Amino acid sequence: ETGVTQSPTHLIKTRGQQVTLRCSSQSGHNTVSWYQQALGQGPQFIFQYYREEENGRGNFPPRFSGLQFPNYSSELNVNALELDDSALYLCASSLGRGQGEAFFGQGTRLTVV
Amino acid sequence: AQRVTQPEKLLSVFKGAPVELKCNYSYSGSPELFWYVQYSRQRLQLLLRHISRESIKGFTADLNKGETSFHLKKPFAQEEDSAMYYCALSVNNFNKFYFGSGTKLNVKP
Numbered sequence: 001e002t003g004v005t006q007s008p009t010h011l012i013k014t015r016g017q018q019v020t021l022r023c024s025s026q027s028g029h030n031t032v033s034w035y036q037q038a039l040g041q042g043p044q045f046i047f048q049y050y051r052e053e054e055n056g057r058g059n060f061p062p063r064f065s066g067l068q069f070p071n072y073s074s075e076l077n078v079n080a081l082e083l084d085d086s087a088l089y090l091c092a093s094s095l096g097r098g099q100g101e102a103f104f105g106q107g108t109r110l111t112v113v
Numbered sequence: 114a115q116r117v118t119q120p121e122k123l124l125s126v127f128k129g130a131p132v133e134l135k136c137n138y139s140y141s142g143s144p145e146l147f148w149y150v151q152y153s154r155q156r157l158q159l160l161l162r163h164i165s166r167e168s169i170k171g172f173t174a175d176l177n178k179g180e181t182s183f184h185l186k187k188p189f190a191q192e193e194d195s196a197m198y199y200c201a202l203s204v205n206n207f208n209k210f211y212f213g214s215g216t217k218l219n220v221k222p
Contacts, residue, residue: 004156033209042117042199042212043157056209090157094208102208104157 004093004105012111013081021076021108025093031055032074033102034066037088049074050096078110086112115140117202119213126190127221134185134216136174136200145203146176146183147210152196160185160198170194190220 005024013019025032031050035043045058049068063079072093078085088109094102116139126132138144148160161169163176163183174185183200197217201210 031208035210035212040214042119042201042214043210045209045211048207048209056207058209092157092208092210101159102210106156 004091004103006089006091006105006108008108009106010109010111012113015081015083015112017081018077018079019081019110021078021089021091021110023074023076023091023093023105025072025074025091026103029093029095029103030072031094031096032068032072033092033094034074034076035090035092036060036085037090037107039087043090046076081112083112086110115144115202115204115211117200117211117213119198119200119216121216122214123217123219125219125221128192129189132185132187132190132194132218132220134198134200134218136183136185136213138181138183138200138202140181140202140204142204144176146174147201147203148172148174148183148185149199149201149212150196151199157199190218192220192222194218195220 007022033048034046037043046060047057048055052068065077068074088107090107092102092104118137146163150160151157172187199215200213
């Protein structure tokens with residue numbers, strides 16, 4: 001059984017660019033949630049995908065979008081990057097929308113310059 | 114709107130001393146509360162959840178709906194407890210978490 005993996009681990013982008021972050025869910029999990037963690041803060045909920053459909057969204061603008069694939073892996077896309085988007089992005093996978101424990105990946109550190 | 118507050122950014126105690134990490138929440142419905150822990154260079158992981166009423170690694174937490182609190186306690190801290198602790202709230206049982214800003218626990222020898 002493999003855990004949640006995220007790629008890349010680090011990346012640097014320029015303001016205005018677009019970025020795609022990837023998450024492979026734990027084997028058997030069909031739900032993926034994305035979080036943004038700014039320095040010194042707790043993770044903040046961006047959105048959740050359950051069986052390829054968005055299942056709730058936090059207070060983030062539309063330039064944050066996502067996708068979940070048939071194998072339940074997921075992408076987070078951010079358009080028109082701003083300096084404040086610099087953060088650690090975490091994904092968490094779980095089985096079902098509310099059952100079972102959520103397992104977190106190690107995160108992707110995004111720096112916008 | 115739901116909100117989780119952890120008033121202490123840093124808590125330092127000596128080994129063997131009792132520990133209490135505070136967590137208060139605001140939510141109008143029936144919340145599900147969790148404690149997550151992040152050890153150095155490791156990923157965020159679940160420590161305990163209030164519905165299971167378990168004691169994990171000697172830690173316990175009781176949901177007090179009157180005081181809207183979910184404080185994490187351990188009677189005798191160990192050096193290996195040093196980590197970042199996050200209190201989290203889930204609404205509608207959907208594994209969508211609202212996290213506090215975290216408390217760094219430092220257990221000194």
